[in-house]
Amino acid sequence: MSSWIEIPTNSDFTLENIPFGIGSAGGNPRAATRIGDNVIDLDALQKAGLFAGLNLPEEIFNQPVLNDFIELEKPITNAVRARIQELFAANNGELRDDEALRVDALRSVSEVQMHMPVRIGDYTDFYSSREHATNVGTMFRDPNNALLPNWLHIPVGYHGRASSIVISGTPLHRPKGQTKADEAELPTFGPTRLLDFELEMAFVVGKSNALGTSVSVEEAESHIFGMVVFNDWSARDIQKWEYVPLGPFLAKNFGSSISPWIVTMEALAPFRSASPKQEPKVLSYLEMKKDHNFDINLEAIIETEGGASKTVSNSNFKHMYWSMAQQLAHHTVNGCNMNVGDMCASGTISGPTPDSYGSMLEITWRGSKPIAMPDGTERKFIQDGDSVIMKAYCEKNGKRVGFGEVRTKVLPAT
């Protein structure tokens, strides 16, 4: 699809994409989309009458989060997306030829501050990459028996903290906590020494289910609005000491970072791919009748305070053993209710080779293989002043749909 506004080569934000986010440029934060390097104020388009005929509620875009918009459900939200594609198509003059509105509604991405796109009710983190679970099991348990007995039967997940999920660009302080060295008798308190990222993606729930009801695998994608890139920050030494028997807690809840644009499932549909073969056979409530995975290229980059930058991982979402559809079906099979705006992250997405591992724990194999940075320094884990940048995009038959990036700078402990 070609547009009358410039879309740079290799832009993530093509006319095929049309993601949704919340932006502000001096005014109040409100709903926006992005095409090329332009952020488009959807409230301005609505007030100019360009969504007339869609029967949208008044002020639906003039809100600080997308929850109410998403609650309109896919027949409406997809119609909005299709209408935006129509408005920006090369041959459409409705907005192109209205200079005053164009100036009002379109801003350069550099002028716009992005905000959290949704009010997240509950957040769940899964653990769905077989390669990641195998690497962790090999390091910390038994290389010959790396996967725990339940892993091939259950899309293992756990609850995380919603309040500390922050938007790309928000710096995080190195967390403090209890750690205990193996040889020490007692724990000590201080800043984590093993600060790590986890390269993940997350989906945003687009349709609620009531308490006591379940969502089947084949219905599940109709309950998913879209996806973001997700950095599940982790303090490995805090995690090691606290996590038995009830799971990670302070090692995770000091912050998680997301990319600002929610890319819809409809934009991702052309990049659907098969999941890895599931053997042993899964229980029937987890069986998939079609492909529910997606081919999404992932990259993680460390950038030092001085600007030295290195790609430390190239992975792909298609490696996920458990699909989002299976995750959501599992999450609700006991009647657990999901609400619009809830977020479910994938777990670290590691590929089969060391250059595709999704955390420093795996990339440096517990620090035994440090990474050489271009400025001559080494990284076993993340240092104060470092920024971690994660990017994601799909590409097929010359079409590209991407997520932009999630970028987080680490500040020293307070």
Next chain:
Amino acid sequence: MSSWIEIPTNSDFTLENIPFGIGSAGGNPRAATRIGDNVIDLDALQKAGLFAGLNLPEEIFNQPVLNDFIELEKPITNAVRARIQELFAANNGELRDDEALRVDALRSVSEVQMHMPVRIGDYTDFYSSREHATNVGTMFRDPNNALLPNWLHIPVGYHGRASSIVISGTPLHRPKGQTKADEAELPTFGPTRLLDFELEMAFVVGKSNALGTSVSVEEAESHIFGMVVFNDWSARDIQKWEYVPLGPFLAKNFGSSISPWIVTMEALAPFRSASPKQEPKVLSYLEMKKDHNFDINLEAIIETEGGASKTVSNSNFKHMYWSMAQQLAHHTVNGCNMNVGDMCASGTISGPTPDSYGSMLEITWRGSKPIAMPDGTERKFIQDGDSVIMKAYCEKNGKRVGFGEVRTKVLPAT
């Protein structure tokens, strides 16, 4: 304190209490308090001018949750509570002598439906009873080494699901899920066979802290608005198969039940008590300079569909090894942000003797010591049609402050 309205002997809702909740009697759900068997519409009192002088925002009580009221912070919320005590004091005629307002604002508790008192952002469950952790460790691990190495150093906690916390009176369906018998090769799917309650209490956060900041032990109670009784429903067979390594998930998130009235920390202050001695010494960020525990009597009752009822546990909140102040200090020591309305549950509160254990798992010792019900049936765990009722109250020097009850009926699996 004596009142001009009747307060039955042994009522939990004395003039010393004045809890806050959300009720409706035909109209919209809004803020209320309870004295004796009367529910008092706070919006009606405000509109009649009885809170004039407190500078409350208009319509602060005419809302479906208490979050905005609680955000006014303790100097204001305590002044409201004190003013209610004044209005209902035996010698005060302001409301007593205004029959029209009295009829409008006071309803019998039997006419009022209670609703969730707060919009819960995030929910955390702790594991702070030494007796409970010891019982679980003895049953499932090593009786001679029942507590895990971190337990005496960390108020162990984990994130739970906020969306499925329901108000007393809301029935829950028996959840379905994956379980695996020890001797079986593969898991199976079906309704849980080991449905259990956990007798807990929870506190409601009353003051936010920003991401990256911490709340000290001695500040912590000023960040707690009040408490409720909490039934942390658990499916033991699902839990056993899923919880390693990331903690309980579907075994818990099908539902948790709370009592409707938030009893303030100020009402609980006269019942302050010492915590059990903490040995080994805790790290300095967890040290307490004064008593932060509370003497709250707890009772759990099973009532069959036919009405046969039996008290199966009498416990006390004072048994808690880790105080709420320590829990909140620990939760935020890494910079995790808490928001007004967030809820933190205690974990099962077991006392030292079998009649004070706080779950069927412990009371029947994994089903090996079934409970005889008055109708001749037995209970190892909870059956379809059973209701579980939990009650809590404080009593000292003839003064009583209580929580009422949380009552939940179990329906068959869907």
